[in-house]
Amino acid sequence: MSSDVQGGLGYLVGQLSQRVRRLYEAELAPFRLNMPQYATLTYLAAAPGGLPAAEIARRLHLTPQAVSLLAARLEAAGHVTRAEPTTGRSQPLLLTEAGRDQLVAARGAIVQAEAEAFAPLGANDREALRRLLAACLAPDASGPGPGE
Template sequence: MIRDDEEPVGLGALDRVTWALRRAELAVQTLKEQRLRPLGMAAAHYTLLMSVHSEPGLAGAELARRLNVTPQAVASLVARLEGRGQLERREHPRHRHVQELHLTDAGREALRAADQVIADVERHITEGLGPDQSAQLRTLLDQVSKTVRSV
C-alpha cells in the first residue's frame, strides 16, 4: 500500500489551472486538426501561413523562436509548403545568407480557406460560451500570458 506522502503528485494535481489549460488546448487542437484535414492542411501549416501573412519577410529562425519550435521543424514545414507552391523564399536585401519567407497567391488562397475553418471553430467555442464568457475568457487568457511572461 502506498502512503499519501509517497505519491509522486499531490491530491488535486489534475485540478490545476495548468491542466485545465492543457485539456482545453488539446480539445481545440484536435478539432482544428479534424476540420483542416479535408483541406490537406494541419494546424501547424495554418499557424505558419498566418505568421508569414502577418509579418511578410520573416526568416525561418525568427519564425521558429516565435512558434516555440526548432529551426528544423520550421524548415520542414517551409519545405512542405514551398513544395505546394504556398510559400516562397526570397533573399534578404542586406543579408544574402538570410532567406525571407513570403506567401504566394496559392498560399494566400490556402490561408483564406483554412481561416474560414478556424473561424468556424472559434464560432463553435464562442457560441457555447456566450458573448460575456467569451470576452471574460479572452481577458483571463491574456492575463495568464502576461503573468507567465513576467516570471
Template sequence: MRQDDEGPIAANAMDRVSWALRRAEWAVQALKEQRLRPLGMAAAQYSLLISVHTDPGLTGAELARRLNVTPQAVASLVARLEQRGHLERQPHPRHGHVQELHLTDAGRDALRQADAVIVEIEQRIAEKLGPEDSTRLTALLDQVADAVREA
C-alpha cells in the first residue's frame, strides 16, 4: 500500500464548502491582483492600507493578526508603503517603543484609487448574483465565519 492511499478520502472532497470558499477566494484575489497592478499596488498592500484607514494607529503586530500573516510579512509591506510615502509611523502615546501606523495624504489618495478598483470587482460580483443572492451570500459567509470561530 502506498502512503498516500492509507486513509479514506471522500469522493466529494473537492465539492465541500471549504473548497468552494477557497476557489472563490482564489478567483477574487487573482482579479484584485490583476486590476490593482496598473496602480502599482498588490492586494496585500490594499488590505493593509484599508485596515489602517479603518483603524488608524494599528501596530504591526495587530495588523499581522488581522491580516493573518506573519509579523515579518507586515514589516516588509509597511516598509514598502512607507518608502512610497503612503504610511507613516508615530510613537504610541503610552508605549514609546511601540509604533502606530497612519496613512499619509498620498496613502489616502492611493487607497481611494485602489478602493475604486475593488468596488468595481464587488459590483461585478453583485451584478452576477443579483441583489437578493448577493445579500444572502454575505449573510451566509458571516454565518460560516461565526461557525468556524465557535469550533
C-alpha cells in the first residue's frame, strides 16, 4: 500500500471507524449488545410510537433481512416488542422497559469507548472534528446524511 493511500483522508477515516467500532463492540459485549443493536435501541427510545423495521434499516444502512434478524434477537432478549400494525403489514418495533434499562446501562460503555478512541484529542479538537465530520455527512454533501 502506498503512503499516498495510507495518508489519504478516506483511508484515515476508515481506519478510525474500524478502531471506534472495535472499542464500542468491546465495551458493549458485557451488555450482550453490538453497535447496530445499541443504535436500534437508541432510535426506538427517541420514537415513542416505535419505528418500522424498514426505517431502522434505512437509518443503519442495513438490509431489511439484517434488521429482521437484529429485531428478532432484541425481541428474544426482551428489549423490544412489535406493535400492532396500524396500516399494511408493517409492525413497528417498540422499546420495552427492559430495553430502556439496558440502553441506560450501556450508555456509560459508549461514553467510555468514545473517550478512549478520542483520548489523543483535546476538547476543542474533538468538537472541531465533530463539526467537520458532520459537515461531510450533511445531506447536501455527497449523498444521504447520518440516519438517512
